[in-house]
Amino acid sequence: MITVNELALSFGSGGQRNKVLNEVGFSVKEGEVFGLVGESGSGKSTVLRCLAGLYSHWEGEMAIAGQPLGRKIDRERCRLMQMVFQDPYGSLHPRHTVDTALSEPLKIHKMDNIGERVRQMLLKVGLNESFRYRYPHQMSGGQRQRVAIARALILEPRILLLDEPTSALDVSVQAEILNLLAELRARDGLTYILVTHDLGVVVHLCDRVAVMQQGRIVDTLDSASLSNGGATHPYTRSLVDATRSYSREMAAV
């Protein structure tokens, strides 16, 4: 469904030029959840931003269902693919109610039955009618992320690009949001690309995962291999070991 080939991207020019993506390539099947993991600054979010059309100066090739992706965001791309960001407070307009946030894309895309679509979407993400006219500051972090997911899904895209969708949330609500994402995917056959630094999230949600280091994909493996000790690449093993020792230390506190 999604193919990325030789994707490269730099920031700056001349002596300041910083190549942050280098020959990145992967493919994601329809209905699959594909994870991108790796250390901070390895380029995970930048890959998602290129796919979402937030950067246009990339080189290489990206395609969805065989159709090459252009450099500009167009309506077609918005209908097909949406992004959910880490911080729902930052991604929702502070002076827009939930109703406005969800209705706006429908109006732009000239969709019908706007009121009913908004009502159904709120139910779909586990929020009842009482949330419809609330502002972002009148909700918890988990509820705000549900609204951000609802807004991403309101145009009925086939693909969600999820950039650390639970890392800004309280540990107690992280599992709720992961379960919601798993349910939505199962119900609607969605395809996800999920950026995370949390290998627990990968094991919970992803089918396969690519490991990034310094702008390159250094390993691609089934996520089950991460939990059952099947990772063979030295960098992937070091990530798994670091996570295990961090969990042990946390358990000892």
Ligand SMILES: Nc1ncnc2c1ncn2[C@@H]1O[C@H](COP(=O)(O)OP(=O)(O)OP(=O)(O)O)[C@@H](O)[C@H]1O
């Ligand atoms: N707009 C920008 N201008 C210049 N450099 C940037 C810009 N955006 C990202 N970078 C650089 O690109 C590199 C990759 O950043 P990116 O956000 O993709 O990493 P990441 O793997 O998602 O990290 P994290 O897990 O910390 O979010 C980093 O070195 C970052 O400093």
